[in-house]
Amino acid sequence: MVEYYDLCIHSRPECTDSPERLKLLSNKYGFTNIAITNHSTYWQPLESTDIILGIELVAKSAQMLRNLINIYRDKVTILAVHGGDERINRVACSDSRVDVLIHPESGTSNGLNHTLAKFAKRNDVAIGFSLDYLWRHRGYYRAKLLSLQRKNFSICRKFALKIVLTSGALSLYDLKAPREVEALSRYIGMDGTESESALSTIPRTILNKRLKGVKSDKEHL
């Protein structure tokens, strides 16, 4: 049986729903586990140990992002970076301590090019495709973001980058089942095997890498 993971879910205090409630619903939908990655301004440790703890770093400058990575890397399992700004995307792709660069595209630019793709490949940074705009927006804005994500996906495919699909949920209504996410990812240009691995194999690989790292650190001590 395939194990599905959603690595970018937001919970209380950033939004109204508790992590436990989101985990319960996601299990019903078919996810094995979820990672709570609140934005860095709302971050706090989780009470439950069953849920994966993560963070989505929001930084205004490259230096600020480096400082935040130094602070949070040892505190969380999944370290994601809130993309959009080209300088932020560059720092995120150049740092091997970053796990996922979420939505590198912004309203006007796709935020990813061949140089950043090579950095991301070298540092093993996954590119996160957040699909929440598909139900939050309609019309031109949605079409624009979809075209930017298509461009990013073609770059990721060309350089064989790791891709992570996520619902980017801000409430339990935003949680989508794996089959729904796979159906929506067809519009980005993904085929069935790519979208399945973006929800199962690749998140599992990232988790294994981080959990193994924690274990080996403890053994070393």
Next chain:
Amino acid sequence: MKVLPPTLRDSVRYMAFEVISDKIINARDMKNEILSATTSLLGDVGLTGLGFELISFDGQKGLLRCRRSHTEDVRSVLATIFNVKMYRLSVRVVGVSGTLAGAKEKYL
């Protein structure tokens, strides 16, 4: 008019879905929202291709019919429904069946 022979009929699937919402939604609003979401995502031509028809909806669980080749499109349309009459909701496909009786028995 005579009924078309099976080889000329469209192959259909029956899709059961459930809605998570704080408010009970009536069938007419749900149908209008599905049609609106379809035309927004796929356009009028896309809507024609789906062969969509809402068979039943009781406020929480519903059943719809679509063409077999377009089940994934219907699934993605249902995933893009954000709200009905300003109330947030989430729609999830529970299962797909080849017959109406099968869909009712297994999923409703």
